[in-house]
Amino acid sequence: MSDNILINITPQETRVALVFQGSVQELHIERTLSRGMAGNVYLGKVVRVLPGMQSAFIDIGLERAAFLHVADIWEARNSAPPPAPIERLLYDGQAVMVQVVKDPIGTKGARLSTQISIAGRMLVYLPQDSHIGVSQRIGNEAERELLREKVQRLLKTDEKGGFIIRTMAEDASDTDLESDVEYLRKTWASIAQLAKTRPAPSLLYQDLSLAQRVLRDFVNDETTSLQVDSRENFLKLQAFGTTYTPSVLSKLMHYTGERPLFDLYGVEEEILRALGRRVDLKSGGYLIVDQTEAMTTVDVNTGSYVNGRNFDDTIFKTNLEAAQAIARQLRLRNLGGIIVLDFIDMENNEHKTAVLSELNKALSRDRTKISVSGFSALGLVEMTRKRTRESLAHILCEPCPACSGKGQVKTARTICYEILRELLREAKQFNPREFRILASQVVVDMFLEEESQHLAMLGDFVAKPISLQVENMYHQEQYDIILM
Numbered sequence: 001m002s003d004n005i006l007i008n009i010t011p012q013e014t015r016v017a018l019v020f021q022g023s024v025q026e027l028h029i030e031r032t033l034s035r036g037m038a039g040n041v042y043l044g045k046v047v048r049v050l051p052g053m054q055s056a057f058i059d060i061g062l063e064r065a066a067f068l069h070v071a072d073i074w075e076a077r078n079s080a081p082p083p084a085p086i087e088r089l090l091y092d093g094q095a096v097m098v099q100v101v102k103d104p105i106g107t108k109g110a111r112l113s114t115q116i117s118i119a120g121r122m123l124v125y126l127p128q129d130s131h132i133g134v135s136q137r138i139g140n141e142a143e144r145e146l147l148r149e150k151v152q153r154l155l156k157t158d159e160k161g162g163f164i165i166r167t168m169a170e171d172a173s174d175t176d177l178e179s180d181v182e183y184l185r186k187t188w189a190s191i192a193q194l195a196k197t198r199p200a201p202s203l204l205y206q207d208l209s210l211a212q213r214v215l216r217d218f219v220n221d222e223t224t225s226l227q228v229d230s231r232e233n234f235l236k237l238q239a240f241g242t243t244y245t246p247s248v249l250s251k252l253m254h255y256t257g258e259r260p261l262f263d264l265y266g267v268e269e270e271i272l273r274a275l276g277r278r279v280d281l282k283s284g285g286y287l288i289v290d291q292t293e294a295m296t297t298v299d300v301n302t303g304s305y306v307n308g309r310n311f312d313d314t315i316f317k318t319n320l321e322a323a324q325a326i327a328r329q330l331r332l333r334n335l336g337g338i339i340v341l342d343f344i345d346m347e348n349n350e351h352k353t354a355v356l357s358e359l360n361k362a363l364s365r366d367r368t369k370i371s372v373s374g375f376s377a378l379g380l381v382e383m384t385r386k387r388t389r390e391s392l393a394h395i396l397c398e399p400c401p402a403c404s405g406k407g408q409v410k411t412a413r414t415i416c417y418e419i420l421r422e423l424l425r426e427a428k429q430f431n432p433r434e435f436r437i438l439a440s441q442v443v444v445d446m447f448l449e450e451e452s453q454h455l456a457m458l459g460d461f462v463a464k465p466i467s468l469q470v471e472n473m474y475h476q477e478q479y480d481i482i483l484m
Helices: 141-154 174-197 211-217 231-244 246-251 268-272 310-335 349-363 392-396 413-431 443-446 452-462
Strands: 001-009 015-021 023-031 041-050 055-059 067-071 095-102 111-113 123-125 132-133 160-165 202-205 223-229 252-254 279-280 284-290 293-301 337-342 372-374 383-385 435-439 468-469 479-483
Touching: 001 211, 015 211, 015 268, 023 211, 023 268, 023 392, 041 211, 067 095, 095 160, 132 141, 132 211, 132 337, 141 160, 141 174, 174 202, 211 223, 211 231, 211 310, 223 231, 223 246, 231 246, 231 252, 246 252, 252 293, 252 435, 268 310, 268 392, 284 310, 293 310, 310 349, 413 443, 413 452, 413 479, 435 443, 443 452, 443 468, 452 468
Parallel strands: 001 223, 067 111, 132 160, 223 252, 293 337, 435 468
Antiparallel strands: 001 015, 015 023, 041 055, 041 095, 041 202, 055 067, 095 111, 123 160, 279 284, 284 293, 337 383, 372 383, 435 479
């Protein structure tokens, strides 16, 4: 089976699933109210220059100011050494054209650059740079030189901008390249004109929608179909494809089945599983995936799998299966940053080499930059995966209001003892007729049964009646003490 791309579009969000050999490999979600900003070009206003950090905060119209480092200022990068300090390049209140290179993540604002680049189907336009570069993924030197010459012939004599040739351009005709160049020139001319007429901060250019980027970037020779479940958006994508990606039009289909598209391919179930900690392996082993602020850890366990000639064989086979599952889960959950993999301990060095090789092979399908180190002295594999957007869990979930993200709550008995201490404090400060405890059902039950003696003893000590009231809306850690 080959690749299938499924696009589910509603007014509130667009969801894309990449299915390979019947299994969901990647999920991309873009919500209308929180579209990613990477690639957007703004006319920003310098809010504050920080010479000590060689950076500046730029207002681009968002809730949080965006961040610009001196290394991302085009003038500084292209000046004669030593580069000019940021305080000589920017000043408070200055209007500056910037592009978002990294979306806001968590509490961090967007990361900016003043080196503008506009991506097309086969080329990336660099309006400030006359250089013609070629993607490193095109390894054949003769092919690289041929493509460079093709693009060079398309440039005007007074052309100020440059281009980076993308991998999609490998089999492109001169006509395809020419139309891409023309589109990029028009786009930049529009941006430059808006920059002259709009006040700072203003949005000058918005990157393509997720569905449009799928047509431009995700479709390849292995893709057999690209199904869209919205007729209105199918027609829009068809019009976009006719102009910019005509080669993929034959693969674009409007899904008209009665069952929801994501239900038909089991994508909804995959999303639910991708939000859980445990990932079951076909052999009976399983993974435990824990995502924290600092890093993500993946623990491999044999579980019920005891097949094989001996225990070492069982461990080896489980780790091999886990290597493939880990690579898929990283893509599916879009986990980035530092990732630590705790495979089951192996004594055989050949087994370790084979597992590491299987992991690298499984990761080779990932379109995100990855770096993997070997087994450490503690038997752990450390790796990094470039964090380009929020993880699936951060998009779809929020911290539990009961545990505040701890993953656990205080026991009912612990809450009972907290209430008793708080009630004693209140009794020393106030002199009410009665104390009333408002708490969850499980806490009230604990007071009525196992902790009834302690509650009665406190009532005698403070010489006031103490009543209990169940609040069904309260979670286990929540309570109030009312002075009557």
